[in-house]
Amino acid sequence: MLEVVGIKKVFTSGIFRRRSIEVVRGVSFRVNKGQTLGLVGESGCGKTTVGKMIVRLIEPTAGRILFNGIELTRLDPRKLRKLRPKIQIIFQDPDMAFNPRWKIRDSLGEPFKLNRLVRGREIIDRVLELIETVGLHPEHLNRYPFELSGGQLQRVALARVLALQPELIVADEPTSSLDVSVQAQVLTLLKELQRRFQFTCVFISHDLNVARWMSDRIAVMYRGKIVEEGKTESIFGSPCHPYTRALLGAILVPDPEAGRTWRIASLNHVSPEVNLEKAGGCSFQDRCPHAEKICREKEPPLAVPAPDHRVACHRFKDLVPVQANVTGKVCFL
Amino acid sequence: MYILEVTRGKKMLLTGSILIFGFMALAVFAPFIAPYDPDDVKVEERLLPPGEHHLMGTDGFGRDIFSRVVFGTRYSLFLALVVVSINLLLGLMIGSIAGYFGGLIDELIMRIVDILLAFPNIILALCIVGVLGPSVQNLILALVALGWVGYTRVSRGLVLSIKEQGFIGAAKALGGSNMYIIMRHIIPNAFPPLLVLATLHVSHTILSIAALSFLGLGVQAPTPEWGAMLSEGKQFIFTHPHVMISPGLAITLSVLSFNLLGEGLRDVLDPRAREVLNV
Known part of the structure; x- marks a missing residue:
């Protein structure tokens, strides 16, 4: 399903004197369909970078990422954009995950509009359906992101991701900025949705309890490597x-x-x-x-x-x- | 009344907006407000002090200064707004591209900006207008050639912080193209702080236009532009100071009102701030 083979990422800065730091130093793993891999490690060990490379928000310096046997790293931009909806990401900080000037309604409609899945009135129906799937009230659609709590926003983030019926979701510490009681709710929801929609999940976390509860397999990272x-x-x-x-x-x-x-x-x-x-x-x-x-x-x-x-x-x-x-x-x- | 709600308890914003509405009204209804034709020369009535028939007196050609100040609003305000709008849009576009794409494009754009920022503004404007010849178009050109860099610099900084936020990554993962992300996500979020900058910049531009016109390089002589009026009046500064005082006051007041508006806007434009106001 997802196979990562020896990916590396070197960040460089400066034009005259190039300095570089190797953040991910050859990471390999595979996740089977419908399963969850927990990627754990301390801050700065490169786990978020790995997640972002999988959804292709960061270009890996070396290595291969295979999704259903298709090599994402060598895909031309047009084919990549076709494949993008299948691989989604949920971010750590729900406050920043939404355009602050858009109502929740607009943010949830975005995946439909961008991919021309449905149009017009049907978008509204689908958005209503989504907001109920994640246990929120349709009234929340008319709010701005800053009017919702972190837990509610993370639910909306889940809804937005589900709009595209992804096969793989990278959850990058989705609950680390939430209260403990809200964490449990969001994680339960994530697990429930996974059972229902059968997506594969890469769950990034520094909280071992959480990772244990969520994952079928665990990969421990230290300084850019899986140990x-x-x-x-x-x-x-x-x-x-x-x-x-x-x-x-x-x-x-x-x-x-x-x-x-x-x-x-x-x-x-x-x-x-x-x-x-x-x-x-x-x-x-x-x-x-x-x-x-x-x-x-x-x-x-x-x-x-x-x-x-x-x-x-x-x-x-x-x-x-x-x-x-x-x-x-x-x-x- | 949304505007009334927002401005309640905000004296700066309210004063600034009222004054600017006043100036706008003067500009729009100038022919109805001005008692005389601003270009009507009456030699026998030259240099009259402020009085019953001429509210602000008359200038060296016997033209009614009040009428000229009223019509001058059209030139000074209109030109300043045009210049600032062009600067704002240009700076926002170029700055967004530099900040969003980074790398070589960014370096190239920002070095050009650095070079232009290193020149003293008014001297470079003098050079441009001096070489191209004094006219309204060249005045705008000179002020735009220098003005966009400030907005570029500020918007690049804003974009750098916006693009690191989750919703940009999310939009990309959802399938948005770079152009879509810049137009729908980045620019709308970078715009409000820039608008504050632009409002404060209007007053600066009014001054620049007045200064260039005063030096004879901007709006040309018979046109009732405030800076040009100051220039015409300077020969009478010791004998008939009223000729210079009125356009000078008009410049001061318009600059002040835009400054007040800009300062006031800063507090209201953020949706978070709106929440605090309970609107």
């Missing part, structure tokens, strides 16, 4: 990479008596601007509590610790193979 990837259960049940373990240790558990499965790892803090090209070896070496000589010399290859599970670490075998006694309950409050 661990596998089924949600195996990532949460038996994480292999020290970074994944540290992330899991940072999850807040609502029960103070429960204790933690993973202790909070004290990682050395390193500024993300550290020049990566200079340092060879594993990109996590300077923060990793288990780093050894080999980690500084050689980049870790992808190893397969268990079926359908990949990890990029030299030392995952030496780490304590803790079998987590995770209850499996996800709690939003």
